[in-house]
Amino acid sequence: xxxxxxxxxxxxxxxxxxxxxxxxxxxxxxxxxxxxxxxxxxxxxxxxxxxxxxxxxxxxxxxxxxxxxxxxxxxxxxxxxxxxxxxxxxxxxxxxxxxxxxxxxxxxxxxxxxxxxxxxxxxxxxxxxxxxxxxxxxxxxxxxxxxxxxxxxxxxxxxxxxxxxxxxxxxxxxxxxxxxxxxxxxxxxxxxxxxxxxxxxxxxxxxxxxxxxxxxxxxxxxxxxxxxxxxxxxxxxxxxxxxxxxxxxxxxxxxxxxxxxxxxxxxxxxxxxxxxxxxxxxxxxxxxxxxxxxxxxxxxxxxxxxxxxxxxxxxxxxxxxxxxxxxxxxxxxxxxxxxxxxxxxxxxxxxxxxxxxxxxxxxxxxxxxxxxxxxxxxxxxxxxxxxxxxxxxxxxxxxxxxxxxxxxxxxxxxxxxxxxxxxxxxxxxxxxxxxxxxxxxxxxxxxxxxxxxxxxxx
Numbered sequence: 001x002x003x004x005x006x007x008x009x010x011x012x013x014x015x016x017x018x019x020x021x022x023x024x025x026x027x028x029x030x031x032x033x034x035x036x037x038x039x040x041x042x043x044x045x046x047x048x049x050x051x052x053x054x055x056x057x058x059x060x061x062x063x064x065x066x067x068x069x070x071x072x073x074x075x076x077x078x079x080x081x082x083x084x085x086x087x088x089x090x091x092x093x094x095x096x097x098x099x100x101x102x103x104x105x106x107x108x109x110x111x112x113x114x115x116x117x118x119x120x121x122x123x124x125x126x127x128x129x130x131x132x133x134x135x136x137x138x139x140x141x142x143x144x145x146x147x148x149x150x151x152x153x154x155x156x157x158x159x160x161x162x163x164x165x166x167x168x169x170x171x172x173x174x175x176x177x178x179x180x181x182x183x184x185x186x187x188x189x190x191x192x193x194x195x196x197x198x199x200x201x202x203x204x205x206x207x208x209x210x211x212x213x214x215x216x217x218x219x220x221x222x223x224x225x226x227x228x229x230x231x232x233x234x235x236x237x238x239x240x241x242x243x244x245x246x247x248x249x250x251x252x253x254x255x256x257x258x259x260x261x262x263x264x265x266x267x268x269x270x271x272x273x274x275x276x277x278x279x280x281x282x283x284x285x286x287x288x289x290x291x292x293x294x295x296x297x298x299x300x301x302x303x304x305x306x307x308x309x310x311x312x313x314x315x316x317x318x319x320x321x322x323x324x325x326x327x328x329x330x331x332x333x334x335x336x337x338x339x340x341x342x343x344x345x346x347x348x349x350x351x352x353x354x355x356x357x358x359x360x361x362x363x364x365x366x367x368x369x370x371x372x373x374x375x376x377x378x379x380x381x382x383x384x385x386x387x388x389x390x391x392x393x394x395x396x397x398x399x400x401x402x403x404x405x406x407x408x409x410x411x412x413x414x415x416x417x418x419x420x421x422x423x424x425x426x427x428x429x430x431x432x433x434x435x436x437x438x439x440x441x442x443x444x445x446x447x448x449x450x451x452x453x454x455x456x457x458x
Contacts, residue, residue: 005031006170006455011219011227014170019066025073025117030079032075034120034202035167038438039141042166045159047073047080048141049120049168061115070231071114077169079130079157080121082108083204087118091206092156092321094128094137095209105204106235107215114231119169119328124160125328128175129311130341131183131398132384133158136327140381143188145423151378154184154397156208159189160218171228172218177208177307179401180415181216186373186426189415189457192218193440194401194409196433199236205313209307211349212405220221220453222414222447224441233347234437237379245438249445254279255288259295260371260428261402271417271425272372282449286366293359297406298346298399304333305406309345311339329390342353356408357434363432368442371400373413373426398429408433415453424457 005023006014017023017452033051043049052424060073061073063277078084081091082105089101104112111118123141125133133155134140141162143151157174161184164172172182178193185192200215207213217232219225226247233239258277261269312334315323323331376396404411410433413426429446431439452457 004050006075006167009131010221011170011224011433014074015070015072020297025061026150028073028117029054030074032120032168038105039144039166041144041162042168044139045077045166045168046120047123047159048125049089049186053086054117054119054362057117064115069114071111071116071171071228073118074171075118075119075169076111076171077119077122077160077163077171078173079160079175080124081174081175081206084108084118084121085112087121087224088129092124092128092135092137092454097206103204106201107232108204110235111173111233116171119163121164122157122172124158125158126330127206127311127315128156128180129153129330129333130175131179131187131241131401132379132390133184133392134329134381134384134390143423146421148390149380150382151423152187152384154187154374155181157184157218161185162221163192164188164190164218170220171224174218175205175217176214176216176405177212178301178405181218181397182373182401182411182426182428183397184385185218186413186415187378187423189217189424189453190220191222191415192216192413193229193436193438194226194404194411197403197405197408199238199434199436200232201235202325208311209310211310212228214405221452222412222440222443225412226444229436233436242448247440247444250438250441250443251283251447252445253284253286254368254370255286255366256370257262257288257291257294259291263396263399264375265377265419266379267419268372268375268425271363271419272427275416275427276370278450279446285414288362288366290357293355293367293407294403295404297352297355301402301406303394304340306336306345308334309337311338312340321344329394331373332387333389352406355406359407359409367438369430370431371428371430373400373428375400375433377419377421410434410436411440412439414443414447416450416456418457424453
């Protein structure tokens, strides 16, 4: 990378530099294009990156009054599930989807109305159904933290974290159905926010599961995540009650739950426990009596939860022409859905609603649960060619994130250390439904205490 306009610079400072003329949108555009061409890892993040489109957008942005839009000129990569004007939508499939899936929803509209600089569409696991990040149709993005081995970038928002690491975006849009924002954020050393279901609209996004799909964002720091959240959350009806609440670092009470550590690599457990000890110095630890909802919801997840049945309905209906070319790893996860009854679906839904109500009630005793985000290091992609090894890795990468979706909670991951393979380790904070403002305030205090990626991942 030859320029450093975007490197280690908060989004708010970047915006101020545009206002003052300290930098220009054309210089930013030039940097992004140079960064894209700098390495195979940079290129691997995108399914669609068009230099002319980016340069034309910069020309339009240059004529706009910078005072009006907080995200004006901010380089944003967008997962290829979202409809974006001027871009095709593939959802990780071998071909372009019908034109209806190019229609923008509220989240992308918020970016374009802010005149953000969209840098391209990033790769996704096919139909977002996987936590590893592999796609046999388009190739698997390269996790830039390992220069010798092609390690997976996490999924399903597989290109999102890579785009941040390689300087081709400063904000990345992903989706999270069982961890698909937090997993790639964690293993690429970024912050990833999973919003509560229905806080942000999923209109204009190719669905995996109508019950659990949530838009989310990846950023370099919690500070940047807050800056972007404040603007994107204006699309939410919940913003009306939260908009007067400032997001500032706050004292908090937290708990931990051993289940999240059961399958952890030793070094990941050690680094997370070290971080927790530092956090406990200035915040209160509260022992939780039991959080069996976590265990029980995960058992349902391993049986397909609701997502497998909902995706099976989608692929057997509107997308039936693409069923024959499904990634075998995706097809395997819906192989038993033909015999899945409506009664069983409704029973699972009712069970999850009961569990969700129960665990949200328990948050009256503490503010957040602190866990490792991903319990294993990002595997080398070639080691997962065997379907059994893929299935094992996929299950482990999704293990600590999936219960949060099934239980209707919100969560964030922040980078705290590197493991023995030099891959980032993420710390996950879990909060009750629609408590994003408190969650971000707590995350900010932790980032202030532990340091951001620029301190922890060196």
